[in-house]
Structures are given as structure tokens and as C-alpha cells.
Amino acid sequence: MSTRIRNRHLAAFGVAWVGLFFVLPLVFLVPESLALGTGQPFQAYNRVFDSLYIDAFVRSFLYAAATTVLTLLLAYVLSYYLSFGSRRIRLALTLVVVPLWIAYIVRYFGLLLFFSPAGPLATYTGLEVDLLFTTPAVIIGLMNVYLPFAVLPIYNSLNSIDTELLDASRILGAGRWRTIASIVVPLSLPGVVAAGLIVFILAAGSFLGPAVLGGPGQKMVANYIAQAFLDNYNIQFASALAVVYTIILLGLLGIFNAVADLEEVLGGI
Known part of the structure; x- marks a missing residue:
């Protein structure tokens, strides 16, 4: 073979x-x-640029950016611990991977129950946080779901760092934080970039996060696409939303590639 x-x-x-x-x-x-056969080929696109849907596009990419930054910070700390501080690596990695076996809808509803006024957080701690159906709730939900996708590539980059470089840095007098800043972070950059791209793309197109944890003011593009197709059966408008979303996403990725040179950065993975 x-x-x-x-x-x-x-x-x-x-x-x-x-x-x-x-x-x-x-x-x-x-x-x-x-809709070429209707005589009004750009009717759906004219509607796409209504202020309601422009706000949805902006909201989607802002939520994705915030989710990406916060998830990368949390994932880097966790990955660093897995690479350099954990003695039970297999157990720790299993705990990171296991959530991927659970359906997204179950995990989102778990957070919905956790933050609800009658949920375990309020029942056992007495704290009644007013998070449900708000922007923070959506971002926390997105972080919770996409965290494993960030941990795995960052852990792979950190785990591939030659420990002799860290030892040499300490021998030459660099402290822990100087070693992290000068050696660990630059060498783990490919994993960070890969994790950021994965989380950003997945978060920008999320449907379940705002549908379960958000309110009317937290709707993202995917929610309007689903509503146009499933509820109103307006295939032309749903397709126009999807096309514009794809063009914007590819444009953002193209700009990021021009700045960061993804081929060179990701070549280190």
C-alpha cells in the first residue's frame, strides 16, 4: 500500500x-x-446592507475578536502548565479533549443552567449574576466551546520547544519571566497564530452561542442566515448574507496574512 x-x-x-x-x-x-431569473438580481444584496444586518456583521466579528483574544490568553496559560508544569499530562490532555466529545448544544445549555437564577451557581453560592442573554454570556459560551481548539495547537508548539534552550537561558542569568518572553513566546508563536485563526473563524460563524445564551440584541450573522432560510424560506436573502459574510471573512484573513505572513509563521508547526 x-x-x-x-x-x-x-x-x-x-x-x-x-x-x-x-x-x-x-x-x-x-x-x-x-436570483437571476426574477429580474431583480440585486434585491437581496440591497437588503443585506440594511443597518440591522450591518450591525450583525460588525457584532459577529467583534464577538469573534473578543473571544479569540480571551481564549488565547486562557489557552496559553493552560498549555504552558500542560507543557512545563503538569506531571499527569495524559490525564490533563484528556480533560481538555473530553469536551470535544460532547455536543455543542449540550455545553451551551449547561452554561444556561449554570448561570440561571435557579442554577447551581445561585443555589450553592448565593450569587445571582445577571449574565444570561447578554454579550458577556455569549462570549463566555464561545470561549467555553472553542477553548480546546486553542489549547491543542499551542500545546503542540510549546511541547516542541527544546528544553536545552530554556536551560541555557537560565544558565546565562535570565529569570523565569525573561525566559518566557525571550524564548518560549517567540517559539510558540506558530501555535498561537493557528489557534487564533481557528477560534476566530469558528466564533465568527457561531449560531448556537447567541441563540442559546444571547438575546435579540446579541444575534450574529449565522442567526439571521438561519432565520431567513429556515423560518422565512427566503433562500436568496440567506444566500446573499452568506456570500457577504464569506467575502468579509476572507478579506480579513487576507489582511492578516499580508501582515503576519501565515505561510512562514505556520510553517513552524
């Missing part, structure tokens, strides 16, 4: 899979959003 199946065959299979089930459906959205 190893002589018959080569790397180019695996790469071709991956490209074909992505093209068939990701790129092709997105391409089909464009003519669907234009």
Missing part, C-alpha cells in the same frame, strides 16, 4: 473533498443569491 499510495494521492483526495463539499456549495450560493 505504501508503494501505491503516495503523498500526492492523499493531497489530491483532500483537495477534491474540500472542493466538492466546501468550495462548490459556496459557488452555488452566488447565482442563488442573485
Whole structure:
């Protein structure tokens, strides 16, 4: 099998899979959003740029940015502990990975119950936090769901650092924080960038987070797309929202790539 199946065959299979089930459906959205046979090809796009939906786009990417920053901070601390401070690495990694086996809807409803006035937080501590159906609740929910996606690439980068470099830094007189700033952080940057991209993309397109933990003022683009398609069965408008969202997301990723040079940074993973 190893002589018959080569790397180019695996790469071709991956490209074909992505093209068939990701790129092709997105391409089909464009003519669907234009509604070419109706005589009003840009009617759906005119509606997309209504202030209600512009606010949803801005809200989606702001929530994603806030979730990414906070998740990376928490994930870096946890990954550093797993790499350099934990003696039971397998157990700790298992605790990080296990949440991925639980459906998103279950985890979001778990937070909904936890923060509810009759939930365990209020029952056992007496604290009644007014978080439900607010922006902080949505961001906390997104962080909770996407944290494992940030921990794993950062842990991989930290775990690949040669410990002799850390020992040399200490021998030369650098303290713990100087070593972290000068050695650990720069060498773990590829994992941080990869984690940030994953969390940002997933958070920006989240549907369940604002649907379960947010209110009408926390709706994101995915919620309006689902509402347009599932509730109103307005396929043209839902497609237009999806196309504009995809263009904005790709544009942001292109800007980030121009600044950070993703190929060079991620090549270190």
C-alpha cells in the first residue's frame, strides 16, 4: 500500500473533498443569491446592507475578536502548565479533549443552567449574576466551546520547544519571566497564530452561542442566515448574507496574512 499510495494521492483526495463539499456549495450560493431569473438580481444584496444586518456583521466579528483574544490568553496559560508544569499530562490532555466529545448544544445549555437564577451557581453560592442573554454570556459560551481548539495547537508548539534552550537561558542569568518572553513566546508563536485563526473563524460563524445564551440584541450573522432560510424560506436573502459574510471573512484573513505572513509563521508547526 505504501508503494501505491503516495503523498500526492492523499493531497489530491483532500483537495477534491474540500472542493466538492466546501468550495462548490459556496459557488452555488452566488447565482442563488442573485436570483437571476426574477429580474431583480440585486434585491437581496440591497437588503443585506440594511443597518440591522450591518450591525450583525460588525457584532459577529467583534464577538469573534473578543473571544479569540480571551481564549488565547486562557489557552496559553493552560498549555504552558500542560507543557512545563503538569506531571499527569495524559490525564490533563484528556480533560481538555473530553469536551470535544460532547455536543455543542449540550455545553451551551449547561452554561444556561449554570448561570440561571435557579442554577447551581445561585443555589450553592448565593450569587445571582445577571449574565444570561447578554454579550458577556455569549462570549463566555464561545470561549467555553472553542477553548480546546486553542489549547491543542499551542500545546503542540510549546511541547516542541527544546528544553536545552530554556536551560541555557537560565544558565546565562535570565529569570523565569525573561525566559518566557525571550524564548518560549517567540517559539510558540506558530501555535498561537493557528489557534487564533481557528477560534476566530469558528466564533465568527457561531449560531448556537447567541441563540442559546444571547438575546435579540446579541444575534450574529449565522442567526439571521438561519432565520431567513429556515423560518422565512427566503433562500436568496440567506444566500446573499452568506456570500457577504464569506467575502468579509476572507478579506480579513487576507489582511492578516499580508501582515503576519501565515505561510512562514505556520510553517513552524
